[in-house]
Amino acid sequence: MKTHRKQYKTILSLVLRTIAVNKKRCFLAVLGIIIGISAVTTMASLGFSSQQQLITELQKLGTNMLIIESGIVLPNRSRRIIEVDTMTEKDIPLIKNGVDGINAIAPVFLRPGIVRTEEISVVTTSIATRPPFMQISSLDISEGSSFSDEDVNQAQPVILLGQTVASLLFNNTDPIGKSVILNNTDLKVIGVIAEKGLDANNEDLDNMVIIPLTTAQKLGILGIKEYLTHIYIEVKQTEIIPRVKEEIQPILRASHNLNENEPDDFNIIDQAQLLAAQTDILGSVRNLINVLAIITLLGGGLGITAVQLISIRERIWEIGLHRALGARQKDIAFQFIFESTILGGIGGLVGAVFGVIFPVAIALAFSLTPIIAWSMLIISLFISVLIGIVAGIYPAFYASKLNPVVALRS
Amino acid sequence: MKKSLLFRSTFKHLSANSLTTLFMCVGIMIGVAVLVAVIALGRGTEARILDRIDRFGETDSFTIRTVPWGLGGGGLRDDHGELLLGFDHIDALPDHIPGIATVLPTFNARNPVSAGQEKLEDIAVQGVALNYQEVRNLNIYSGSFFSETDIQSGSHSAVIGPALANHFFPRENPLGKFIQVEDMQLEVIGVLDTRGISNSGRNADQIVLVPHGVFVELFQPLGLSTVTVRVENPANLEKLAAETQNYFEEIYPGHQIFVRYPMATARARDEIANTLSFYLKIIAGTSLLIGGTVMMNLTNLSISGRIREIGLRKALGARNKDISGQVLAETALISIIAGVVGILLGYLLTNELADRLELRSIFSWHAPVFGLFFALLIGLVFGVRPAKRAAKLDPVLALRGSQQK
Numbered sequence: 066m067k068t069h070r071k072q073y074k075t076i077l078s079l080v081l082r083t084i085a086v087n088k089k090r091c092f093l094a095v096l097g098i099i100i101g102i103s104a105v106t107t108m109a110s111l112g113f114s115s116q117q118q119l120i121t122e123l124q125k126l127g128t129n130m131l132i133i134e135s136g137i138v139l140p141n142r143s144r145r146i147i148e149v150d151t152m153t154e155k156d157i158p159l160i161k162n163g164v165d166g167i168n169a170i171a172p173v174f175l176r177p178g179i180v181r182t183e184e185i186s187v188v189t190t191s192i193a194t195r196p197p198f199m200q201i202s203s204l205d206i207s208e209g210s211s212f213s214d215e216d217v218n219q220a221q222p223v224i225l226l227g228q229t230v231a232s233l234l235f236n237n238t239d240p241i242g243k244s245v246i247l248n249n250t251d252l253k254v255i256g257v258i259a260e261k262g263l264d265a266n267n268e269d270l271d272n273m274v275i276i277p278l279t280t281a282q283k284l285g286i287l288g289i290k291e292y293l294t295h296i297y298i299e300v301k302q303t304e305i306i307p308r309v310k311e312e313i314q315p316i317l318r319a320s321h322n323l324n325e326n327e328p329d330d331f332n333i334i335d336q337a338q339l340l341a342a343q344t345d346i347l348g349s350v351r352n353l354i355n356v357l358a359i360i361t362l363l364g365g366g367l368g369i370t371a372v373q374l375i376s377i378r379e380r381i382w383e384i385g386l387h388r389a390l391g392a393r394q395k396d397i398a399f400q401f402i403f404e405s406t407i408l409g410g411i412g413g414l415v416g417a418v419f420g421v422i423f424p425v426a427i428a429l430a431f432s433l434t435p436i437i438a439w440s441m442l443i444i445s446l447f448i449s450v451l452i453g454i455v456a457g458i459y460p461a462f463y464a465s466k467l468n469p470v471v472a473l474r475s
Numbered sequence: 476m477k478k479s480l481l482f483r484s485t486f487k488h489l490s491a492n493s494l495t496t497l498f499m500c501v502g503i504m505i506g507v508a509v510l511v512a513v514i515a516l517g518r519g520t521e522a523r524i525l526d527r528i529d530r531f532g533e534t535d536s537f538t539i540r541t542v543p544w545g546l547g548g549g550g551l552r553d554d555h556g557e558l559l560l561g562f563d564h565i566d567a568l569p570d571h572i573p574g575i576a577t578v579l580p581t582f583n584a585r586n587p588v589s590a591g592q593e594k595l596e597d598i599a600v601q602g603v604a605l606n607y608q609e610v611r612n613l614n615i616y617s618g619s620f621f622s623e624t625d626i627q628s629g630s631h632s633a634v635i636g637p638a639l640a641n642h643f644f645p646r647e648n649p650l651g652k653f654i655q656v657e658d659m660q661l662e663v664i665g666v667l668d669t670r671g672i673s674n675s676g677r678n679a680d681q682i683v684l685v686p687h688g689v690f691v692e693l694f695q696p697l698g699l700s701t702v703t704v705r706v707e708n709p710a711n712l713e714k715l716a717a718e719t720q721n722y723f724e725e726i727y728p729g730h731q732i733f734v735r736y737p738m739a740t741a742r743a744r745d746e747i748a749n750t751l752s753f754y755l756k757i758i759a760g761t762s763l764l765i766g767g768t769v770m771m772n773l774t775n776l777s778i779s780g781r782i783r784e785i786g787l788r789k790a791l792g793a794r795n796k797d798i799s800g801q802v803l804a805e806t807a808l809i810s811i812i813a814g815v816v817g818i819l820l821g822y823l824l825t826n827e828l829a830d831r832l833e834l835r836s837i838f839s840w841h842a843p844v845f846g847l848f849f850a851l852l853i854g855l856v857f858g859v860r861p862a863k864r865a866a867k868l869d870p871v872l873a874l875r876g877s878q879q880k
Binding site for chain 2: 093094096097100101104105107108111112115118119122123125126203229232233260261262263264267268269270271272337338339341342345346349350352353356357360361364365367368371374427431
């Protein structure tokens with residue numbers, strides 16, 4: 066037992082000395098492993114960060130938006146046909162408190178309207194709502210400002226104009242502070258909404274005006290009563306949309322006092338086409354990340370193996386010398402396995418550290434969300450170390466069986 | 476040493492050390508193949524994603540109108556004294572502005588539509604040309620789009636949105652049924668796939684499409700109300716929209732032409748394109764790094780393994796120049812051969828993976844040429860130092876053994 070331990074100690078110190086003497090060869094072997102692990106992990110991690118960035122960019126188009134439309138839906142899945150007046154602002158806190166994962170929620174009363182100055186009138190979509198609507202619909206203000214809470218609470222007669230309306234009514238002059246007439250009510254323009262262009266159906270997204278819901282109710286603009294035509298909702302992630310839709314349904318049915326035989330008097334709409342596009346896009350990216358990981362792992366793995374095999378061939382002479390000096394086959398095999406385990410371990414550890422540092426540093430430098438592909442880190446770590454050890458074991462067996470004379474002659 | 480001698484000794488060395496040469500070749504091949512495959516798959520995925528956005532968001536087309544959006548339904552009649560676009564100018568557009576792929580002249584109206592007792596107000600009715608389906612990326616849910624004969628003869632037929640189909644013909648097959656616009660009966664020959672609701676709350680599924688001729692019969696428009704223009708490269712959308720506007724304002728002096736496009740979606744597309752090209756650069760850089768490391772290691776090893784041989788050559792009278800020349804020639808030869816094989820390998824690998832995993836791939840000459848160049852460069856750069864070192868060795872020391880460092 067004692068002699069065994071001593072032998073191991075000898076072999077270990079031999080290995081350490083070999084490494085110290087062959088600094089360059091060992092450095093190259095370790096470098097291969099380090100680069101293999103850190104590169105594969107960096108690639109996958111930044112893939113995930115880019116994917117996250119794509120999700121954020123698609124969100125601006127409304128992937129995480131749900132619209133509840135008031136109205137009875139016929140059983141054949143048609144959209145709203147009969148308008149009803151059951152949906153009110155009372156439903157807002159019920160949904161907000163009753164369903165998890167809702168970022169923002171806004172009541173909406175939407176009607177075609179005519180907005181005009183003394184000279185010109187424009188047929189437009191008029192929307193009466195509360196401030197969260199701007200965030201949910203990704204609307205920015207290009208001139209002036211949006212409603213303040215005060216405007217809403219005090220039902221101030223203020224209005225935001227879409228770009229189309231602003232340019233038709235005021236040509237190229239500054240509309241801020243001017244007054245317009247919406248359905249016979251004077252309103253002061255406080256802001257212009259940044260241009261959005263057409264939507265996928267060639268509808269003009271800039272042909273709209275927005276007023277506070279309270280103002281519309283108080284002044285009776287749009288013939289508004291208490292009820293809402295829509296509720297706009299922003300959810301935290303697109304993945305939870307089906308659940309959110311499912312949970313909203315019973316809440317609204319209870320709130321609207323519907324009995325079992327009555328159909329829903331509302332319709333929850335998601336951005337089906339956009340969501341399908343997002344699923345497709347993210348799927349492609351995920352596929353790409355996986356395939357690239359496979360290719361680079363394979364390529365890197367084969368590369369490291371080739372390097373190891375060449376470097377071992379060069380050491381046949383050294384093995385022969387050891388054998389001639391009395392080392393047994395077992396000792397040679399142990400020596401090589403120890404050596405490659407140590408190198409593989411060092412390379413793996415350093416590679417793992419870089420595999421965490423690189424993606425985080427690059428992501429931060431390009432203002433992406435840093436995400437680390439832990440699974441890839443572990444897989445590449447495992448594979449690199451495995452290759453290191455296997456590439457060490459095979460030649461060790463091969464070399465240990467050699468006749469010392471033959472080996473020395475090479 | 477003469478040139479022919481250099482080549483001969485290079486080849487002789489390579490074949491004599493066949494196993495080392497083989498490994499070195501394999502290493503370089505793998506490096507280049509990985510680079511080719513990674514770039515082709517990356518570019519393919521980028522193109523696929525951007526296509527998907529263009530298909531969804533119509534970010535490849537802009538719309539021209541003679542009446543600003545917000546005034547009337549698109550200028551059916553010459554009420555405001557505005558100009559109406561003529562067919563001749565529209566058809567000539569692709570010749571005048573390079574980058575425009577197709578033009579789609581469309582008539583628009585909003586009109587009541589009925590079927591039997593059911594009637595819906597304010598429904599979008601569009602008079603369309605044959606290429607409407609292709610340009611607007613419309614999918615047909617059931618039935619078919621208009622045939623060439625339908626469009627040319629102006630047959631009284633209609634393709635309707637799913638919301639109308641559900642409303643007018645619940646639990647029935649709408650194909651072959653009739654809807655009525657003004658006094659005209661139109662046979663439903665197709666139902667569009669759902670497009671959902673727009674951010675403005677408009678339902679895009681409430682739409683009736685009729686052939687151009689039928690629309691003229693119905694509404695007697697004085698000219699086209701809307702022209703949709705599809706561009707070849709969506710990245711140029713904004714620029715081409717502006718050029719088109721200038722072009723028409725020169726043709727019709729004194730008139731305003733209104734050009735709009737899906738700006739929010741186009742901007743999101745630009746951002747997505749940026750994100751993807753960033754990621755492409757990362758993966759190209761990473762695979763270069765992996766391939767480069769492998770190649771560097773191999774070159775280094777193959778040279779340090781031959782110090783004894785170099786000593787022998789020097790002892791036999793080879794000059795330093797000859798030695799380094801030989802080492803470099805070897806490296807270059809291996810790099811080129813392995814690089815070419817690597818390109819082929821990468822090509823095959825990519826096709827196989829793309830087929831199996833339903834990925835798209837786009838090969839460009841950049842990747843292989845760059846890969847080859849890179850292989851050569853790595854070989855030479857990392858060959859020069861050991862070659863010089865080998866050349867400077869004292870023949871006696873070098874001859875004594877390959878173990879000396």
